[in-house]
Amino acid sequence: xxxxxxxxxxxxxxxxxxxxxxxxxxxxxxxxxxxxxxxxxxxxxxxxxxxxxxxxxxxxxxxxxxxxxxxxxxxxxxxxxxxxxxxxxxxxxxxxxxxxxxxxxxxxxxxxxxxxxxxxxxxxxxxxxxxxxxxxxxxxxxxxxxxxxxxxxxxxxxxxxxxxxxxxxxxxxxxxxxxxxxxxxxxxxxxxxxxxxxxxxxxxxxxxxxxxxxxxxxxxxxxxxxxxxxxxxxxxxxxxxxxxxxxxxxxxxxxxxxxxxxxxx
Numbered sequence: 324x325x326x327x328x329x330x331x332x333x334x335x336x337x338x339x340x341x342x343x344x345x346x347x348x349x350x351x352x353x354x355x356x357x358x359x360x361x362x363x364x365x366x367x368x369x370x371x372x373x374x375x376x377x378x379x380x381x382x383x384x385x386x387x388x389x390x391x392x393x394x395x396x397x398x399x400x401x402x403x404x405x406x407x408x409x410x411x412x413x414x415x416x417x418x419x420x421x422x423x424x425x426x427x428x429x430x431x432x433x434x435x436x437x438x439x440x441x442x443x444x445x446x447x448x449x450x451x452x453x454x455x456x457x458x459x460x461x462x463x464x465x466x467x468x469x470x471x472x473x474x475x476x477x478x479x480x481x482x483x484x485x486x487x488x489x490x491x492x493x494x495x496x497x498x499x500x501x502x503x504x505x506x507x508x509x510x511x512x513x514x515x516x517x518x519x520x521x522x523x524x525x526x527x528x529x530x531x532x533x534x535x536x537x538x539x540x541x542x543x544x545x546x547x548x549x550x551x552x553x554x555x556x557x558x559x560x561x562x563x564x565x566x567x568x569x570x571x572x573x574x575x576x577x578x579x580x581x582x583x584x585x586x587x588x
Contacts, residue, residue, distance in 0.1 A: 362547065369548035374555065384537070384556070391533045392560070394453040394522035399515050401454065402461025403507065409462075410469025411503055420470075427466075435459045435521075439528040448531050457521025461514045465507055472506030473499050511568045519561055534560075 348367050355366040377384035413420040413427075439456050446452040489497065526535025534553055541549035 362545075365547040365551045370552045370555065373549050373552040377552070377556070384534070387533050387537055388556070388560070390450060391519075391522055391526065391535065391557075394450050394457060394525070394533070395515070395519045395564070397450070397454045398457030398461055398521055399518040402458040402518065403465050403514060405458070406462045406465025407469050407503065407507055410466045411473060411499065414470045414473025414503070415499065431463045431467075436524060436528070439525055442525070443529045448529055453522045453525030453530065453533070456525040457518045460517040460521040464510050464514050464517060468506040468510045469503040472503045508572055511572050512565055515564050515568050516561060519557075519564060523557060 351364065352367045355361040355364060413423065435456065438459060439452070442452040442455040446455060485494075522533070523535040526533035527539050530536045530539075534557055538550050538553040541547075541553065
């Protein structure tokens with residue numbers, strides 16, 4: 324009965340997607356003719372005009388966008404590397420893991436947003452307070468993935484490696500590290516999103532630059548068109564970062580068999 328809704332090709336899929344987008348924007352434009360609705364939801368033409376001013380007419384968003392992306396990349400790198408190192412250490416050290424387990428769980432349970440004012444006092448309103456907040460989000464995602472990857476290494480594989488004469492360093496390099504990094508790569512999408520979210524939230528809570536700062540300034544003047552334009556820009560940036568990570572993940576994880584190949588085997 325609903326066969327007409329099923330896309331039969333990539334072209335028909337894109338037609339449906341574009342059609343839904345046009346329907347949403349058209350409905351939004353019609354609804355925004357009411358001043359009350361426009362006050363809370365803005366107008367599509369006003370939002371598009373603001374984005375045009377930012378990127379073409381004035382070009383004043385590039386410096387703010389560059390700061391936000393710099394914070395994201397720094398947080399992603401620091402959070403990923405520190406989470407990888409900590410996860411390997413505790414995964415290979417059961418005694419240290421048992422001692423630190425309650426503290427790690429407590430830190431992970433803490434709402435990290437409340438740390439933003441503290442980081443602002445420690446590091447000021449520059450990029451490093453935003454990086455610190457974003458690192459706290461990325462770190463635990465990577466840490467728990469690496470920790471789990473190390474703990475789930477097959478004992479049979481370890482025994483076989485030891486029988487072949489592998490020492491501790493060789494086990495770390497040839498067995499534990501590949502297992503841990505495979506878990507890291509599987510969490511790259513989540514990590515980069517959290518790094519981006521942490522940077523923007525930090526800017527929103529207290530900053531002097533960045534896209535989050537622009538949105539905060541617009542909210543102060545009740546400029547809903549600028550707020551929504553900022554949200555659209557951030558969404559587009561998040562999708563681009565996610566696509567880049569997807570390309571990197573495919574290249575780095577090329578050695579893994581696909582689901583179809585696994586079923587055949």
